Amino acid sequence: MIGSEEWLEASVPGCVHTDLLANELIPDPFYRDNELKLGWIDKVPFEYKTKFKVDKSVLNHDNIELYFKGLDTYADVYVNGKLVLSADNMFREWKIDVKKFLEVGKNELRIYFHSPFHRGLMEMEKHTNKLPYDLSPLYSFANQPITSTYTRKAPYQYGWDWGPVLTTSGIWRGVYLKAWNQARINNLRIVQKKLSADKALLSAVFEIESMSTEDCFIGLSYEMGGISKKVQGIKTNLKKGLNLVSLDFEIPEPKLWWPNGMGEHPVYDFVGQLNIKNEKTDKIKVKSGLRTAKVICTPDKKGKSFYFEINGIPIFAKGANYIPCDIFPSRVSEEHYREVIQAAVDANMNMLRVWGGGIYEEDIFYDLCDENGIMVWQDFMFACHSYPGYKEFLESVKNEAIDNVKRLRNHPCIVIWCGNNEIDIIFERRVREKIEKRSPEIRKKTLKTYDDLFYKVLPDVCKKYDETRFYWHSSPCGGWKKHETANSGDVHYWGVWHEDHPFEKFNENRARFFSEWGFQSYPEFKIVKEFTRPSDWDILSHVMKSHQKSSYGNEKIDTYLKMYYNTPKDFRSYLYVTQVMQAEAGKLAIETHRRNRPFTMGTLYWQLNDCWPVASWASLDYKNRWKAFHYYAKKAYSDVLAVVSNFEGCFKVQVVSDLSESFQAELEMKIMNFTGKELWKNSLPVNMEANTCKTFFEEKSDTFLKEIDKKNTAFIVRLVQDKRILSKNIFYLVRFKDLNLSKPKIRKKITFTSNSHRIELSTDRFVKSLYLSLDEDVFFSDNFFDLLPGEKKIVTFSSEKKIEDFEKKLEVMSLVDTY
Numbered sequence: 001m002i003g004s005e006e007w008l009e010a011s012v013p014g015c016v017h018t019d020l021l022a023n024e025l026i027p028d029p030f031y032r033d034n035e036l037k038l039g040w041i042d043k044v045p046f047e048y049k050t051k052f053k054v055d056k057s058v059l060n061h062d063n064i065e066l067y068f069k070g071l072d073t074y075a076d077v078y079v080n081g082k083l084v085l086s087a088d089n090m091f092r093e094w095k096i097d098v099k100k101f102l103e104v105g106k107n108e109l110r111i112y113f114h115s116p117f118h119r120g121l122m123e124m125e126k127h128t129n130k131l132p133y134d135l136s137p138l139y140s141f142a143n144q145p146i147t148s149t150y151t152r153k154a155p156y157q158y159g160w161d162w163g164p165v166l167t168t169s170g171i172w173r174g175v176y177l178k179a180w181n182q183a184r185i186n187n188l189r190i191v192q193k194k195l196s197a198d199k200a201l202l203s204a205v206f207e208i209e210s211m212s213t214e215d216c217f218i219g220l221s222y223e224m225g226g227i228s229k230k231v232q233g234i235k236t237n238l239k240k241g242l243n244l245v246s247l248d249f250e251i252p253e254p255k256l257w258w259p260n261g262m263g264e265h266p267v268y269d270f271v272g273q274l275n276i277k278n279e280k281t282d283k284i285k286v287k288s289g290l291r292t293a294k295v296i297c298t299p300d301k302k303g304k305s306f307y308f309e310i311n312g313i314p315i316f317a318k319g320a321n322y323i324p325c326d327i328f329p330s331r332v333s334e335e336h337y338r339e340v341i342q343a344a345v346d347a348n349m350n351m352l353r354v355w356g357g358g359i360y361e362e363d364i365f366y367d368l369c370d371e372n373g374i375m376v377w378q379d380f381m382f383a384c385h386s387y388p389g390y391k392e393f394l395e396s397v398k399n400e401a402i403d404n405v406k407r408l409r410n411h412p413c414i415v416i417w418c419g420n421n422e423i424d425i426i427f428e429r430r431v432r433e434k435i436e437k438r439s440p441e442i443r444k445k446t447l448k449t450y451d452d453l454f455y456k457v458l459p460d461v462c463k464k465y466d467e468t469r470f471y472w473h474s475s476p477c478g479g480w481k482k483h484e485t486a487n488s489g490d491v492h493y494w495g496v497w498h499e500d501h502p503f504e505k506f507n508e509n510r511a512r513f514f515s516e517w518g519f520q521s522y523p524e525f526k527i528v529k530e531f532t533r534p535s536d537w538d539i540l541s542h543v544m545k546s547h548q549k550s551s552y553g554n555e556k557i558d559t560y561l562k563m564y565y566n567t568p569k570d571f572r573s574y575l576y577v578t579q580v581m582q583a584e585a586g587k588l589a590i591e592t593h594r595r596n597r598p599f600t601m602g603t604l605y606w607q608l609n610d611c612w613p614v615a616s617w618a619s620l621d622y623k624n625r626w627k628a629f630h631y632y633a634k635k636a637y638s639d640v641l642a643v644v645s646n647f648e649g650c651f652k653v654q655v656v657s658d659l660s661e662s663f664q665a666e667l668e669m670k671i672m673n674f675t676g677k678e679l680w681k682n683s684l685p686v687n688m689e690a691n692t693c694k695t696f697f698e699e700k701s702d703t704f705l706k707e708i709d710k711k712n713t714a715f716i717v718r719l720v721q722d723k724r725i726l727s728k729n730i731f732y733l734v735r736f737k738d739l740n741l742s743k744p745k746i747r748k749k750i751t752f753t754s755n756s757h758r759i760e761l762s763t764d765r766f767v768k769s770l771y772l773s774l775d776e777d778v779f780f781s782d783n784f785f786d787l788l789p790g791e792k793k794i795v796t797f798s799s800e801k802k803i804e805d806f807e808k809k810l811e812v813m814s815l816v817d818t819y
Contacts, residue, residue, distance in 0.1 A: 015170030070173030257289030289412030303487030307601030317602030389449030676789030
C-alpha cells in the first residue's frame with residue numbers, strides 16, 4: 001500500500017485483498033459483515049516490487065519479453081525504474097520487449113496499481129464530457145457504480161445480487177520472462193475442414209514471428225492414447241514480422257469428441273515444430289478435440305429452432321450458468337475447479353454457460369470441460385449495463401477479444417461465442433422509454449454504441465480468428481437484431497422469482513432454449529456456522545442480511561414459503577426449507593423443459609456455483625457442497641426420465657430419452673397413500689426411440705383423480721428394464737403445505753468398510769425430502785430424497801478418517817420436522 005514504510009510478502013498470482021489477509025492486516029472478508037469494512041481498499045493505490053536475476057546467456061538473446069497473463073487492472077509497470085507498460089484491461093495479456101532495460105545480474109520489477117474506483121471515475125468523467133449524451137441513466141443493476149462499465153475489469157467484483165463488493169487489484173495471473181532468437185511460434189490453431197467417421201481433414205495454422213526473412217521447415221505430430229504419429233511437414237519462407245503458415249493433414253478414423261452422456265470425449269495432443277537451418281528453433285504443444293458443432297436456427301411454423309448439433313446429432317442442452325468460483329479468482333485451486341466440473345458431470349449436465357459478468361476462465365477450466373464432455377456457452381465479459389463506445393474503449397475490447405478467442409479456440413468444449421448477458425433486453429424493456437422521453441438523439445447514439453460493440457467489434461474478431469464457431473450477439477435474444485421471443489432464440493425466464501409467478505407457471509412458459517431461470521435458497525447450516533456467531537442465527541439479523549445480496553431476496557423467499565410451505569419453526573428449519581423449495585421449483589422447470597422437446601432444446605438454470613458464502617440461486621455452495629437442488633438436478637437431468645404432469649386439466653406420464661439408441665422398458669404407475677396402501681396401479685410397455693419425448697399415459701384430471709384424497713396420496717412412476725430402475729418419480733397432487741404428513745419412524749442400519757460406508761434407511765410411513773447431515777465434511781450419494789413405506793434406500797459415503805459416534809452425529813430431518 002502506498003504510504004506504508006514496510007514492504008510485505010505477496011503472492012503471484014494474487015491480489016491486494018488476499019495479500020493483506022495473508023499479512024493479517026484485514027479480517028476475513030467473508031466472516032460476518034467484514035465485507036462492509038473493506039470498502040477503503042479499492043480507493044487507494046498499491047505497489048508491488050521484486051528482484052530477479054538475468055544471466056548473460058539470457059541477455060544475449062535478440063529478444064527478451066516480459067509477459068503478463070493478467071494484470072488487474074490499472075497498472076504502471078517499471079523495469080529498473082523505467083516505465084515499460086501502462087495496462088488498463090484485466091482481461092488482456094500484455095507482452096513488452098524489455099531487453100534494453102535489463103542488466104546482467106539483479107534487476108527490479110515494480111508495478112504501481114492505481115485505485116480502480118478513482119481511475120474508473122476519471123475515465124467516466126473524461127469521456128462523458130466528450131460525448132454529446134449521458135449514459136448514466138442506463139446503469140441500475142445490483143447497485144454497481146456507473147464507473148464500473150468504463151473499466152475493463154470483472155464486473156461481479158463491483159457487487160451483484162449474489163456477490164460482495166470487493167473490488168480488487170493485483171497480478172492475478174502468471175508473469176514470465178521469455179527470451180528468443182530468429183523466430184518463434186506464437187500460436188498454433190487446429191482447424192477442422194471436414195470431419196467424418198472415416199477421416200478428418202485438418203489444417204494446422206502456425207502464427208510465427210520472425211526477425212528476418214528465413215527459409216524454414218514446419219513439422220507436426222499428433223498423439224492419441226499413447227500413440228504418436230508424424231505428419232508430413234512443409235518447407236516455407238518466413239518474412240520479417242508475423243507469418244501465418246498452414247499445414248494441411250488428415251487423421252484416419254478419427255476419435256470424435258461427444259458431450260457428456262453421448263459418448264467419449266477424447267482430446268488429441270498436437271506438437272508443432274519450427275526448424276531454421278536444420279536446427280530446432282521452437283516448438284509448441286496444444287490440445288484439441290475433433291467434432292462438428294452447429295447452432296441450428298431453422299424457420300418453422302412458429303418461428304425458428306435454436307439447438308446445438310454435435311457431430312450431426314441434435315443435443316438437448318442440460319446444465320447451468322457458471323460464475324467465477326471466488327470473488328478473488330487468483331486463489332481458486334485446481335482441486336476446486338475439478339470439484340465443480342465433476343459436480344456438473346455427476347449431475348448429468350452437458351453444458352455450462354460462462355456468464356458475461358465474471359471472467360474469461362483459467363485454462364484448467366476449459367481443459368476439464370474438454371476432458372469431461374461439458375459444452376461451454378462462452379459469453380464475452382459484458383453484462384446488464386450499457387457500455388461506452390469511444391474509440392479507445394472499442395480498441396481495448398477488440399484486443400481483449402483477440403487475446404481470449406486465440407487462447408480458447410482450440411477447445412472442443414466451446415460451442416458458441418455470445419456478445420453479452422441481457423444488455424439487449426435491458427435496452428428493449430428498461431431503457432427505451434427513458435431515453436426516448438429525454439431525446440431521440442441519445443437513443444440513436446446509445447444504439448450505435450451497442451451496434452459497434454456487439455454487431456461489429458466482437459463478431460468481426462470471431463469471424464477473423466475463429467470463423468468455425470457460431471456468434472450470438474446477446475443472451476437472450478431472438479436472432480440477429482431480434483429481441484427476445486419464446487419462438488426463436490434463447491430466453492431468460494424470471495417470472496418465477498422476480499415477478500412472483502407460482503411454480504406452476506413453468507408449465508405454461510414454452511421457449512426454444514431456456515438459457516437462464518432460477519430460484520434462490522440459503523446454504524445449509526454447516527456453512528452458515530462458518531461465517532456467523534450464534535447471535536447471528538436469524539434470517540433478519542444484520543449479518544445474515546449482509547449475506548443476502550438481493551435487495552428483495554428474503555421478501556421473495558417469504559412470499560413463496562407462504563405459497564407452498566408451512567412456516568418453518570426455527571432458523572435451521574428455515575434454511576432447510578428454502579433449499580427444498582428451490583429444489584422443487586427447479587425440478588418442475590427442468591422436467592417441463594425436457595418434456596417439451598423438440599420445441600424446447602435446452603435448459604440452463606441460474607446458477608451452478610457461488611463465489612462466497614451467501615443466499616443465492618446456486619445448486620452448489622461456496623465450498624462445492626451439494627445443496628438440495630443439485631441432488632434434484634442430477635435426477636431431473638438423467639438420460640432417461642419419467643415425467644408426470646397435471647396441467648390444463650390433463651394428467652400425463654411421459655418418458656424423455658437423451659440416449660442415442662432406442663430401448664424397451666415397462667412403465668409402472670401407482671397411487672399410494674402415506675401409510676403405504678396402494679389405491680390404484682397400472683403398467684404399460686414402453687418403446688422409446690432415440691432422442692425423443694413420448695406420452696404413454698393420459699387422462700382427464702377431473703375424472704382420473706375424482707375419488708382420490710389428494711392431501712394423503714402421491715403418484716409414483718417407475719420405468720423398469722430387466723428389474724433395473726431406469727427412472728423413478730413421485731408427483732404430488734396438492735401443494736406441499738397441504739400434504740397431511742405425519743411423523744415417521746425411520747430405521748437406520750449403518751455398515752462401515754475400509755473406505756466406503758453404507759446407510760440403509762426404511763420407514764413406516766411416507767417421508768418427504770429426507771435430509772442427512774453431519775458436521776464432518778462427507779458427501780452422501782443421495783440426499784433430500786423421498787422415502788416410501790416398505791422401501792429400502794441405500795446411501796453411501798466415504799471418509800478418509802473414522803468418524804467416532806457416527807450414529808449419534810448423523811442427523812436426520814424431513815419436511816414434517818420443520819413446523
